Amino acid sequence: MTRIPALAGVSRRHAIQGLAAAAFTGAVTSAWAKAAEPALTFLAVGDWGRGGQENQAAVAGQMGLAAAALDARFVISVGDNFYEDGVQGVDDPQWKTSFEDVYAAPSLQVPWRVALGNHDYHGDSQAQVDYSAKSRRWRLPSRWYARRETAPDGASLDLFVLDTSPFIRAYHEDGAAKVKVGGQDTDAQLRWFEQALAESRADWKVVVGHHPIYSGNEVGGSSDLQARIDPLLQRHAVRLYLNGHDHDLQHVRRGATHYVCTGAGSRVSDADCRQTPGSDFCASQPGFVALRLTRRGLRIAYRDATGAELHVADIPRKT
Numbered sequence: 001m002t003r004i005p006a007l008a009g010v011s012r013r014h015a016i017q018g019l020a021a022a023a024f025t026g027a028v029t030s031a032w033a034k035a036a037e038p039a040l041t042f043l044a045v046g047d048w049g050r051g052g053q054e055n056q057a058a059v060a061g062q063m064g065l066a067a068a069a070l071d072a073r074f075v076i077s078v079g080d081n082f083y084e085d086g087v088q089g090v091d092d093p094q095w096k097t098s099f100e101d102v103y104a105a106p107s108l109q110v111p112w113r114v115a116l117g118n119h120d121y122h123g124d125s126q127a128q129v130d131y132s133a134k135s136r137r138w139r140l141p142s143r144w145y146a147r148r149e150t151a152p153d154g155a156s157l158d159l160f161v162l163d164t165s166p167f168i169r170a171y172h173e174d175g176a177a178k179v180k181v182g183g184q185d186t187d188a189q190l191r192w193f194e195q196a197l198a199e200s201r202a203d204w205k206v207v208v209g210h211h212p213i214y215s216g217n218e219v220g221g222s223s224d225l226q227a228r229i230d231p232l233l234q235r236h237a238v239r240l241y242l243n244g245h246d247h248d249l250q251h252v253r254r255g256a257t258h259y260v261c262t263g264a265g266s267r268v269s270d271a272d273c274r275q276t277p278g279s280d281f282c283a284s285q286p287g288f289v290a291l292r293l294t295r296r297g298l299r300i301a302y303r304d305a306t307g308a309e310l311h312v313a314d315i316p317r318k319t
Contacts, residue, residue: 064107164211207229209225230257244261283310
């Protein structure tokens with residue numbers, strides 16, 4: 001497993017690595033973008049909303065470059081969109097200072113497929129749904145939803161975006177005073193999810209949720225999601241689960257599913273990522289992932305705030 005130390009307050013060694021990475025990142029990006037096979041390309045990032053501070057602006061800059069080079073069709077946000085306490089309404093200044101002004105690159109003016117995180121539930125979570133009516137690119141039509149995308153080679157992608165916070169029992173222990181998930185019907189969400197997966201005939205099924213199911217950090221993932229969500233992923237052979245919450249970048253495989261953490265959009269964890277069964281990569285370093293999907297396979301490239309490509313994982317499509 002690759003281990004890369006935290007990069008909040010960049011060390012001299014990381015600065016040298018960043019300069020070296022800058023020398024070849026353009027070539028790597030270009031080679032990936034100009035692969036012979038046309039593909040559906042998109043980015044995924046999470047845990048970002050800090051007014052451009054704590055690496056957010058640096059990650060956003062590299063996202064803009066990557067999206068332009070890869071001609072990304074959309075961006076997935078895996079939640080915790082605004083720190084520390086979400087937004088207070090559709091006119092909250094953070095929409096401008098933490099989103100519109102930070103992700104301002106022309107290449108990022110594409111649809112953002114958004115999930116809610118636990119910090120979004122500190123504030124007015126419904127406002128993040130309602131902002132979809134005001135924004136040209138913010139797409140959160142409801143707390144959970146599905147979306148069909150099609151690759152240039154005709155491959156179909158069904159994207160299922162979940163609202164995982166209400167599944168976490170710890171948020172209910174104090175009456176949901178901080179993470180205000182009271183009143184959210186997890187049974188209804190689970191019924192919808194199971195039926196939608198069963199009805200999907202897409203070449204690819206990708207699920208997005210804020211919380212990790214399996215993780216190499218000190219918590220080790222969510223037992224709540226392992227009990228209620230993961231059996232459905234395995235039963236329906238979901239190839240990719242995208243999450244955040246852990247402030248790092250990870251790749252774990254268990255059974256049919258690859259679990260990709262992209263929760264490093266701003267502040268990263270001080271703790272080193274740890275080995276967990278099925279993991280082959282973990283980096284406590286600010287960054288995001290770029291994804292390239294065809295009928296044959298799905299490539300995931302982990303990139304840091306300097307633009308360096310830290311790790312690449314290839315997921316073949318099951319037939």
